[in-house]
Amino acid sequence: MRHYRLNWFFGIIAALLVTAAIVVPLVGRIRDEKTIILHGRMAESGGWTPTDLRAQVGKPLHLRLTSGDVMHSFAVGQNVMAPVEVVPGEFSEVTLTFDRPGKYTFYCTRWCGLNHWRMRGVIEVSGEQVEGKSQSPPLYAELGIDIDKPHPSKVTPAAPPSALEGERLLSEPDTKDIPLEYKTQEYYRAASPVDIWQDLRSEGELAVFSDQQIWNLTAALLRAQTAPEMLATGKRLYFENCAACHGESGGGDGVFADDLTNGDMPGMNPEPGHTTSAPVDFTNPETMLGASPALLQGKILRGGMGTGMPYFGPIFTEEQTWALVAYIQSFIIEMENQP
Known part of the structure; x- marks a missing residue:
């Protein structure tokens, strides 16, 4: 009888050990992967x-x-x-x-x-930090652009600048000596459309062209920095994140535009002097032709302080911000390859 009891006792111990070997890791895994x-x-x-x-x-x-x-x-x-x-x-x-x-x-x-x-x-x-290149400050900060200050264009075209007409002009002999600097990404991101227009207007060999033709050349240089896929990405991001305020056609007339015009955020307690303001009209030449891509990217990244404009720095990748900038510019520049 005693031998039987010992066998029974050790059998129970063995069963408990086996159960523990199965259950303990499982419990640990459930704890680590809790929902x-x-x-x-x-x-x-x-x-x-x-x-x-x-x-x-x-x-x-x-x-x-x-x-x-x-x-x-x-x-x-x-x-x-x-x-x-x-x-x-x-x-x-x-x-x-x-x-x-x-x-x-x-x-x-x-x-x-x-x-x-x-x-x-x-x-x-x-977790362990992965070594990689350090994050550089946004371009508007590097260039010292005050993104809260108005940057109106002192010159505006008689008609929307056409990239298609500008590309036709680029094939003419009078434009073959346009400095390569104007065709670089670095120049494009730092210069507003009116900056590009003024630089081209100052080139002696382009004196034969009218002001509108120079605007068309400006449009062609802007289009050269985009691609259909880039504009398609920008369009998708715009309709998902911007159209409700700025409007589907960029006119500042989205479904929430009236609520944002000189008002307070419902349900919120803004600081004194901080009220919402009407969304920017992206089809306004005076406003948009004076804004560089770097400035527009800065607005997207940081938002408009005290205006109700959200910040999207932690939301978009850098490539997405430049795609959105290119699409926003298409409201004032006829890109022609716009999706």
Whole structure:
């Protein structure tokens, strides 16, 4: 009997050890891969809950997304992941894995109201820092451009500048000696359209051309710095992020334009003297021909302080910002290859 009891006792111990060997790693894995429920609500009602998430490099972050009011969507800035629909009363699941440490902004891509852009949160990813090139300051800062100051064009064309007409002029003998500097990316990003026009107007061999023809040459040089794919990307980003305020045709007449004109953000408490203002009209020659690509990129990156203009620095990649700039310029310049 005693021998039987010992066998029974050791059998139980062995079974417990086997169970522990299976369960303990499983529990650890479940703990490491726990799912976080992320609630989305309109900004006036709190936005995302929670707004701050943490993850580790190389380890999956599991999320279950749901909405407490209207349809939202979930996306991560500077990431190729397609937005995930967030439906009221339902759950959508997404798993994120990051290969670099840092802070990543998640946001809603559906225009759910005037304060839609405030639906943002941060994922702080920890891990070993990967060596790479240091991040340089944005071009507007390097050039010393005050992006809050008006930069009106003192000269405007009689008709919208045409890149197609400008390219035709570039094939004529009188334009063959145009300095190569005007055809570089560095020059294009730093110079406003009116700067380019004035530089071309000062070239002696171009004296035979009218002011409008010089504007057309300016348009051709701008178009040379774009491509159909670039404009297509810019158009998509514009309609997803800008059209609700600036309008589908860039006229500053989007669905929220009236609410932004000299008003306060509903549900928010702005600082004294900080009110919203009417969205910029991208079809206004005086305004847009005086704005360089670097200035426009700066506005996109940093936003308009005290105006209601959101900042998109943590949302777009650098390539996306230049694509958006090129598309915005197409409202005032006839690019011809616009999608």
